[in-house]
Structure formats: C-alpha cells, structure tokens
Amino acid sequence: MGSEGIFGAIYYLLFGGIIGYNLNDQIGMLPGQPVVNFRQFSGYINIDSNATRSLFYYFVEAEEDPLDKPLTIWLSGGPGCSSVGDSFFGVGPFIITSNAHGLKRNPYAWNKVSNMLFIDSPVGTGWSYSNTKRDYQVGDSSTNSDLVIFLLKWFEKYPIFKYRDLFLGGTSYAGHFVPNFAKTLLQHNNQSKIYNFNLKGIVLGNPVLRLKLDILAEHELYVSKGMIPKKLYKLILKQCFEIDENNYSDNVAPWSQSCQRPMRKSLMIAFNVTSVQEAKQRQFDFRRTPCDGKIEDLISGKEVTKITDEVDMCIPFRTNFYFNIPEVQKVFRGNRTNSRYPWMSCFPGLNYNLFDKDTDMLPTLKQILLHSVSITIFSGDEDGAIPMIGTLKHVKMLAKDMNLNLTKNEAWHDREKKEGGWLYSYEDLLTFMTVKGANHHVPFSKPSQALFIFRKHVFYAITRLLNEAHN
Template sequence: MEFGGVIFISFLFFQLGVDSNAFPMNDLISKLPGQPDINFRQFAGYIDVDENVVGRSLFYYFVEAEKDPLTQPLTVWLTGGPGCSSVGDAFGSVGPFIVTKDAHGLQTNLFSWNKVSNLLFIDSPIGSGWSYSNTSSDYNNGDDITNKILLTFMQKWYEKYPVFKWKDLYLAGSSFAGHFIPNLANALLDDNKQSKQSKFNLKGLIVPIVSTEVDMCHPLRVQFYFNLPEVQKAFHGNQTNLSYSWKGCFTANFKYNEADKDLDMLPALKNLLQQSVPITIFSGDQDGIIPIEGTLQHLQKLAEELTIKLTKEETWSFRTKEGGLKYEFGDLLKFLTVKGGNHHVTSSRPSQAFYIFSTFTINWMH
C-alpha cells in the first residue's frame, strides 16, 4: 500500500473527527499478493452470524471508496448462483482489481465501482467462498434462511464499522442475487420499523430480475489465485482450514431449496416500491438466460399493479454511441438494456455497467 495513501486517509479521519481505531484493524489487509499500489484501504474477515452457535460465519471483503470514503455511500454486492462467491466475483466484475492472465497477480480495474462508493462483498449463503459452518445442515440453504443470516450479518457488520451506520446504503448484485437483494432490502426496512437503535439508510437497489439457476463460475485464473496460500493469508480467509478448496461457485456439500429458485420476486419488488425505494434494473441485450423481453413484460405487469405508467422510453448514450434502451416507470423504477452485454453485464460490459451505476443509480437518487 502506498505510504501517501495511509497519510491521506489518516488526515481525512482527523478532519472529520473520526477515530480510525473504530475500524477493525485486525481485518485490515496490508497488501494482496501482486497488488498494484493504491490510496484506499481494504479489509476482510469473518462475521459470526449466530451468537448461540460457534462456527457459523460469513466471509466479507470491504473496499473503501477511492476518494473521501467517509462521505461516500456504501454498496453491498451479492452474487447469485446460488452458491457463488461474491468476494471472488469482485475480482472479475466491480471490485478494484482483476486477476492477471498468469493468475499470480492483480491489475487495476479501471471501472471499479469504488470510484463512487465504498464496496462490501459478502460470501452468502453459507458454503459460498470462505463462508462456513461447523453444522453440516447449514449447507442446506434457501431464500428464508439466507435472508435471515444476511440481516444478522448486516447488523453485526455495522457494529464492526459504526462510521458507516447512517451512510446511504445501496444493494446490488447479479443473477440469482435478484432473490437475495429484494429479500434483504425488505428485511432491512422491517428491521427499521421494529428497532429503535439501528436504522438502515437504504437508498436504492440495482438488481437483475426472476432469474433461474445459472453457472456463474469465474475464470480459472481467479480460482487459482484464491487458492494460493499467500493470498488466503493476506485475505485472513480460510482460517479454519476447510476440507475443500476455494471455488468460484458451489462446494460438494452445498444445496439450495429447488422450490425457492422458481419463486416470483415481483411481490418483493412491489413492496419496496410502495415504500418509495428506487430500483434500477439492467440486463444485457444478448442475455441467453433471461431474455430482456421477458424482463420488460414482468416490469410492465409490476407497474400495472402499482398503477404506474411508462413515463419514458428512449435510448441512452455511452461515449457518444448507443448504450442500449432505457425505460422509466414513474420516479422509482428504471430498466436499462446494455448493448452487447450478456447475462453477467458487469463482466461482459464493465464500463457500461459502471456508467449505469454511477449515472443512473447514485446520481439519480441524489
């Protein structure tokens, strides 16, 4: 890590009156193997998600925003599958680094979302990445238990990082995260109503929609990098010496409720819109898993149920060229197609995905 970067961040804490010791310094990553110099900090570690059960933990990777992290929002990133590693996905989509071709180092991601937000990647459900449990039945997952554990994780993560507790919060992800994100958003809002102590300042969602199971396995070079002993040590990962190697998606023990994979998520999205939570949805126009026409029809159905009209339908521009189509339903719901994008837009069209996030999500909601 650049020495100047540490000075800058320490000075920022001093100016804002924030005690840098409020951060869990045991989770601070000094430097990842093969990492370029940076001027922001990274943290990684485990959050225990059950006070009554020893050895039930989710692994996380937190990246500060490149500039003024304490004035920027926090974005939680969840990857689908279900059963894929969000932390691993960070190194092939929206995180600050991409694994190099020789799989032994990292290069800067020019389109990292931490240019405009702090980023929190969570390996969920249990069995994804380095998240684990000592209870074998915990590897049998479903929407309800996954959501309950994620809510507990968020409560405990804020205890560890209290300076972000009242920051603007966004939830984002890919593929089957179209289940995780709306469910978590509703759980956070419900918790706000029930708890006087903690308030989740949810500002918006950026999600895929009613997705089915899909293989989201990352390139082999990411898998190779995450299995290097020096990488695991730098990440503070695999501290329990799991019996299986790190994989981008799934483990031998992992199972997910088949019925939950086919659940209609429109009711969850409807509930969020009724509570004035803005939602941005984007989809690659070459997505062979979830065709955009089907997504548009679902959103039209959702808008009809809420008596929301299609207020705008137009192309959006990216670097003087057509980026895709944009549909706006009232003031809270946007759907954008991404020209040339496949199912995983953040990997296939990273610059366009970053543009959508920064322009049509962060800026739109401000």
C-alpha cells in the first residue's frame, strides 16, 4: 500500500470510523437483511435538555466513498408520515420482501449517490415522541424549530458531515417542511460568523405548495381525464371562486359548504365509490387500486403482493407489518417509550395546525432561489392528490415572478432509456420534471426515474456551483 493509501486508511479509521461517527448508534444487521458494504445508524436526538422530546432518525452511508459524497436529509409529508418508514418505499437501501419478514436490496436506492438521513418529524410521527402532551399540537413553526435543533445536535454526533455538501428532499407536505428548513438554514448562514450550512439544493416530489389551489387542481385533473362530467367541474369553479393563481393568500377563508358539496360529489364520482373517505384513499394513485392484503396472511408467512403496471402496491402494507415485529424495533432501537400503540407509516391522529396547511410556499421558494440554491420539483402524472397540472402552474408563476427564462422544454429519459416525462428548466436554477405513470410517491411507483432525477439534481447542482465559483 502506497503512502496515499495508508494516509487514506488512517483518515477513514479516525474521522470516518471513530471521531466522525456515533458508533453507539450503529446497526449491525436488520432482521432478514442481506449483507451490504455500507453502514447504518439509528437512534434518537433529544430536542430539549430534559430529553422529554426526541426525534428518531435512520442514517445510511453512501454505498461507495461515503466521505466523498454529500449528505441528503429526507423528510416525508402527511404531515405525520414516517420518513424512516418511507425509506423502505423506494428511497432507502432496502425493500420489504413479499412475506414482510425480511429485506431485499433496492436497486434504485438513493444512497448510491449520497449519504441519506431520514428523520421522523414532527413529534408524534413514527418513533418520535414527547412526554409533554402539548408538544403534540404541532405546526410548521414548531416542526421547523425542532428540525434545526435536531440537525445541530446530529452534527455533534457525526461531525464528519458538518461541512459536507447538504441537500434537502421530501414528498407531499415536505413542500412545507423542506423549504421552511432550507430558509432557516440560509438565514443562519447570513447571521453566523462561525459556521455555515453548506446547503446546495432542495428536491421536492409532488409537493404541497398552495393547498387550496392544489385541491381545485384535483377536479381539473378529473374532468380532463373524463372521470367527472364537465357540468360538475363548472359548478365547482362557480362555487369555489374565492381564489386563483394570481391572488392566492395565506389568509384564505375555509371552503364554503356550497363549495364543499360538489367537490365531495366529484371525488366519489371520479373513483366510483360511495364515500369521500374511500375516494381520498384512491387519490394518491388514480389508476391503480390499493393493496387489499390481509394481516393474517403475513402473520402466517404467506406472500402478499399486488403488482399493477410494474408497481407492487402492497409495499406500504408490508412495511407497516415489518416495523411492528419486536425484533425489528429492538435492532432499530426504536419505540424506547415502549408504546402500546402499533407503529404506523402515517399517524392519522396528529394535531397539526390547519391554517399552516394553506400557507403559500412560493415566497419561501423565492427566497431560497435568491440565494442561488437550486430547486428541483418532480411530479407523478397519475397523482390525484397533488396533481401535476396544479404544481406546474405554481412553478410557472414562481419563474415569472423572478423573471427566470425557460431554457429547456423537452422530453426526458432515465439512464435505462425508460420514458421519464417532460422537463421544464428555468435557467438551470428552477427545474420541474413530470414523471409519466408515477403516482403521488414517485420513488415508490417509478424508482428508476426518481433515482435519475436525484442523481442529475445532486451532481449537476454541485458541478454548476463549482463552475460559478471558478468563473
């Protein structure tokens, strides 16, 4: 071994293996896990000094050369959906096997290009908890504050990543979590003379950006697909006339009853069901039907799958089962409060501030772009919850407000030459990509295309910023 190799080995041992990592949180092997060449860590970060409020995390090294790769923080939406659980839907290194008692490698894992940190946030999500009841009354502000404290304390445990290129990503209501988080980190950089977060970019999948308009876009999508009659859609527009793309406000009033009635009718007609609740369960993929697996089959060791158009719709169902296996919880060191409630990928009882959900996120995205931090947004074209047609309008509005020129308007394909969708790029700073055949969760339904977007976003953003620095 040459001198450079010896130095590299010593550096990795000291800073990558001992000083730079919190080895107490290292996971040996998850139950049923195949052998891998990267390390995994999980545990809690105490948000307050008395350890009464803690966020759970799962950290996965990049498959190769983790000390040379960026750090990406992944946040799931909901609000109330576990980012740790979400890592087993298509972003993380593993997928739950068909009988839900083991794991298999994810060929499109995002740790092929980045170190990945998954955080269960806000409090009440996944294994994150508080011993104080009022802490479960959460909103955008409290969630963001906890995330900032979390990251600073996480860097104390993993200082080797403190100065690494940083990316933030997530889906759905992460359209609030991620921009708010990014904005706060950039504000810190403007004020601090000691340490700056090395934020390079954010990536958002099917994000909630202007919720009231996103809801109206649902019905625009349904009428465009012939799922509801045009007469019903015109009635919705007539009764829900309070806002449009040009006058969206954070202070929009709740929908009137005369507006809600035709919208409820539209949902039930669109999905040919008799209840709004059932329709909302179908919104996330308006073409494929949900998994209808039975827990008794998984308990007995049977395989439970439902593959439609190459998508196994039962992966979330099996993930819920796997995370409730006692040995899995033991290895993860999750559920340290010994909660008697089952682990849920999405917690329906989260008490989240309703007014925060209507917040217009375009001003926050604008502030991020003004710091030359790139934003990539991707959207599955078979998502009926946050439709692509609505998000594209928001992106165009943001580009217009910032006088960003459309520099690319073209079809795209992934590395395997699979059809991707359509690409809109505004001066390589703001990018919107549609994903053909993808539902509300693109990494779950179209993992190859999702990895391509992430790979292109991460490395292109770094290259562009480095070139700007040299010029």
